[in-house]
Amino acid sequence: MGLSENIRFYAATDVGRMRDHNEDNYLVDKKLALFVVADGMGGHAAGEVASALAVRIIHEELKKERDLIENQARSNVRRAAMKEVLSLLEHAVQRACARIHEEAKADTTKRGMGTTLSALLIAGSHGYIAHVGDSRIYLLREGRIQQVTEDHTVYNELIKRGKLTRDQIEKVAQKNAITRAVGVYERVEVDTLTIEVLPGDQFLLASDGLHGYIAHTAELEPFFEEENGEIAANGLIDLANRKGGKDNITAILVRLGQGDHRDSVRARLLALKRDVLAKMPLFARLQEREMLRVMQVAEVLSFEPGQIVVREGDRGDELFIVLSGLVRIIRGESVLSEVGPGEHFGEMALIRSMPRSATVSAVEQSELIAVRRADFFEILRKEHELAVKLLWQFLGVLADRLDQTSRDLSTAREELAAEDITSEIFPDSEEGKSPFAPEERSSAR
Template identity: 35%
Template sequence: MSISLRYAARSDIGLGSKNRNEDSAYAGPDLLVLADGMGGHAAGDMASSTVVGELLSLDGESYGTDEALRRLATAVHNANSRLRAEMDADPEMEGMGTTLIAFLRSGNMLALANIGDSRAYLVRDGVFTQVTKDHSFVQTLLDEGRITPEEAEHHPQRSLVTRVLTGREDDEPDLSLREAKPGDRLLLCCDGLSDYVAHSTIEQIVTAEGTPGEIADALIAIALKAATRDNVTVIVADVMDGDEDAGDPTSPQIVGAAAAHDVSHDAAGDHAPSSPAAKAAALSRAANSPAPAEDDELGEDAAPLLAEEGGPRRFTWLKRGLIVVLVLAVLAVVGIFGYAATQRQYYLAEHNGKVTVYQGISQNLGPIRLHSVNTVSDIWVADLPSYDRNKVASKSMTAGDRDAAIGIVENLRADMVACQAQIADGSSC
């Protein structure tokens, strides 16, 4: 059965301190792409728009299922290589990176590439499920059973990603194939939505009746109502029977940094826009470009005049310097408070053969250790019942403060004594 997509892409700068949109998204007949750039001063907007621009050529082509997945993987690899090339050419961009979610249609199948903590959701037969897995620190805690999904929604380190596209050779996305059925609805979103709006609220909106454009508008509105401090970008796509009229829009849509940087123009060359992607970017610029202010009539001719006077130019550099200092100060404060949050947690593990209380979390952030030995007990791990030994080895016994952690140690001591008594009576434990 052949399918088609009816889609809508929306993006907003959000209510935070960012003065530009670092998200990029593209929605077309055969391709859906969303990228959340990061790097701040190191050009997160360039990272996301560069990656989206590299994938645009996939749209409008006909691929077999296996070929679609290979083409998508190759395009992501090429996009990552281009990030490296741009950082090599301009050292000020060093450190930029981006998440990526991309769906490429092949018949009734969708090839999926995912890296980072942007998400894809699926509504099928009224059931709302997340089809991607976050590459994040909080997801690691979830996988280890150390926090619950409810705790993950409000975890202070939920924005800490462990894998994104950064131009390194080992930046590999998750790749998979999924069958698409008429009636399915797809949602692609960045963490500007998922970090600020509850899962249940997103589900309620996405499973409601409405066109993709209406649903996308509602999601942006609820994110702003939730006071999202980040850029927020979504793509909503309904899967239609290929024989049905997909309805508007019939043209691709580009939003966010990709529209501002005209990635379709870069992909198509210096000729007039002839591809659907190029036309979409041209329409986006026409719709979103503000009317020139009266002062803009000076244009580029004004720059030499201001430079000759010196004062305005020096003031501009001073202002930029103050902004950089302020941003670094904010990052330092966030880092301090984030580290402090980890140090309010405790867990049990083995140290030199004995049950030990550790302060912090059992992870490292690069060279930074997020845990340290707090209290070494006199209980040998080897003397514990096998169930308790496994719990200590998995580091899954956690506590919110030191007293609670010591209480767990005493419970282990009681289990050990009971086990030794059973062994003395000739039983096993």
């Protein structure tokens, strides 16, 4: 049984203590393994209309492509198919956005209505996320809770830009205003993410009426640990109401069951991949959500002993990190070095297309993580804060390489300038000349 067929879910929503109607909407389709939370905004119940339209249209669009999603769940390995599913999810959000915007234009009482949206689709061994606004998706894995979506709010934008301190931002009147919403305009920028899911993973989809009262993710631990999912979901609603209940409150708790042996192998490989990437200077300073983004495009490739990884002179577009095994770097007939787990090569291929400067082949059975230039550039284009970190770290890697090259050149100069001790080694040679001097070798021919 695949993970997408082994899911338990628990959903709850409440109007809260201050509102007279609920503008939140949610959707659960167990067969499709689709979970959506939408928090509407707009006067005269327009927010409720917007959130209802969003969940309905997204559901309809994805049901049309059920075969594609199920095929991906069965194949589980084709990167092209994974991108298709992610594109399909984003397309569904854009369809909902256009439909809500059209509805608002047709009815003056609904002008400006829109909704946040956080959607999770599980197909096979992967979870696909689409996100707009300030609802959230949390992930519990191996006892650690992380927020995997980013709030699209004024507060978060000011934090990222670093122009104001947190105390100064707290005084900004519209700090909680959202910067993106589905339906306010005809199109919207959608954050998308693919996560390899594992047995025992738990997801929480929450509107801001809930997570607004969560000061730290540790407060969510008792609810993830509660065996009875219904008690956990209702407990989250009660928590928000006890702390004020100023807004509508919605929570969907999604729990993945136990997998088979293959899932256990995947879990070990995924943990190893994350650890290896995290120790690499290029990715060492990334936060957990950012690391998930990089892991989305990091593909694991296997090589047999003697198999060529890259060939000298060929143009390449991949950075390689050794996950397990050993590879040998050769230039011409000379062995330059051997590279083992945690070490990398080919990073320059991420930023420019140049012929490979050496051949790399597997010495033994090896697994390598490959990050392609096109995927790297896509991260740079879509994740601006992450792009700054990656480029800054990349500069550090290049500076280290330049520093090492400078040291090598300095050592070479010192060797060239070393004292000539030929006369001491060959005291009987004419005027101290070496028996291997060029003119002597010529006469020997």
